[in-house]
Amino acid sequence: YDPLTGLPNRRLLEDRLLVELSHAARTSTQLAVMFLDLDRFKRINDSLGHHVGDRVLVELARRIRSCLRDDDTVARMGGDEFVVILGRLAQVDDAAASARRIVAALRSPIVIDERELVVTTSVGISIYPDDSQDASTLIKNADIAMYRAKASRSGFAVFEQGQGLEERRKLLLTHELRAAVSDDQLFCEFQPKVDVLTGEVVDIEALVRWRHPHLGTLDPDAFLSVAEKAGLMGQLTRRVLEVAFTQSARWRAEGLPS
Numbered sequence: 001y002d003p004l005t006g007l008p009n010r011r012l013l014e015d016r017l018l019v020e021l022s023h024a025a026r027t028s029t030q031l032a033v034m035f036l037d038l039d040r041f042k043r044i045n046d047s048l049g050h051h052v053g054d055r056v057l058v059e060l061a062r063r064i065r066s067c068l069r070d071d072d073t074v075a076r077m078g079g080d081e082f083v084v085i086l087g088r089l090a091q092v093d094d095a096a097a098s099a100r101r102i103v104a105a106l107r108s109p110i111v112i113d114e115r116e117l118v119v120t121t122s123v124g125i126s127i128y129p130d131d132s133q134d135a136s137t138l139i140k141n142a143d144i145a146m147y148r149a150k151a152s153r154s155g156f157a158v159f160e161q162g163q164g165l166e167e168r169r170k171l172l173l174t175h176e177l178r179a180a181v182s183d184d185q186l187f188c189e190f191q192p193k194v195d196v197l198t199g200e201v202v203d204i205e206a207l208v209r210w211r212h213p214h215l216g217t218l219d220p221d222a223f224l225s226v227a228e229k230a231g232l233m234g235q236l237t238r239r240v241l242e243v244a245f246t247q248s249a250r251w252r253a254e255g256l257p258s
Contacts, residue, residue: 002076004054005061013075013083017135020073020087024128031087032095035124035142036064036102037150038080040231044117052112056119059110067101083139092127092158099123099156122149123156131159147174151229174230176212177223181235185211188243206244208236 002009008016017033024031038060045053057080064074064082073085084102086095103123109116124146126138141159148171149157180186186208193203210218227236 005058005076007061007065007082008073008075010075010077013073013077013085014135016073016075017085017138020085021128021133021135023087025133027088029087030089030092030130031085031128032089032092032098033126033128033138033142034084034086034095034099034102034156035126035139035146036082036084036121037146038106039120039122039150040234041080041119042235044119048115052117055112056110056117060106060119060121063105063108064102067098067105072098083142089127092130095125095127096156096158099125103155121155122146124149124159125156126159131161143175144171147171147230150231170226173223174226174232177210177226177232178230180210180212181232181239185213186236186239186243187211188240188247190247206240206247208240 001007001012020031023029041053041056044056057076061074061076061082064084068074068084068086071087073087075083077083084098086098089095103121106119106121109118111117124142124144126132126141126145128138131141132138145157145159149155151174188206189209191205191207192201193205194200195202208220210223212218224233227233
């Protein structure tokens with residue numbers, strides 16, 4: 001179990017999902033997997049501290065749980081991400097109804113230390129057996145749908161097998177970029193600016209690059225628009241500043257102009 005919220009953790013979620021998938025296969029019923037990500041939650045941790053962020057997470061976990069049936073599972077995947085398993089669905093629309101309840105419940109203000117905080121969420125939904133019969137693929141497809149909900153600010157979205165290849169590529173790139181920001185895949189190339197009259201370096205420009213694990217080094221034209229639509233520009237900018245300031249400090253320690 002997650003020590004902060006008391007919810008099942010990733011490992012227990014995977015176990016329960018396998019059990020639910022086995023039951024759904026035997027009974028020819030449907031189930032839904034929902035992937036939840038809090039919108040701009042990092043701002044709370046950065047501005048008010050992790051102790052406030054933790055209290056917010058505990059309250060939001062309680063609200064999510066209150067929107068579900070007793071035999072549904074909600075787990076904390078880590079950070080501000082949650083996954084819900086809705087088993088034994090009477091109809092697919094029941095998953096959308098649950099998503100609407102969760103989105104509405106989390107939108108209500110939270111009062112902590114006489115401070116009113118509003119946190120919203122984006123929810124992605126995938127359905128067994130329509131979207132996949134594999135546990136990890138169902139979670140991944142729900143994650144992809146979540147990014148579509150975040151980009152459209154629609155609250156929730158259902159995974160669509162028939163979505164265009166280009167849209168799917170962008171959704172996958174968004175998913176990978178989010179991980180890249182925290183996994184040190186972003187780096188900077190430094191370009192000097194030279195005074196043409198004196199030949200002296202007067203400035204240095206930091207140019208962000210993404211060391212993609214499969215696509216190689218990507219220039220910003222390949223991912224900045226994706227970052228903007230996914231609300232990742234703040235995190236990306238902070239990462240670039242960290243890299244640039246760290247390199248500047250190294251140059252200064254070596255006695256070079258910085």
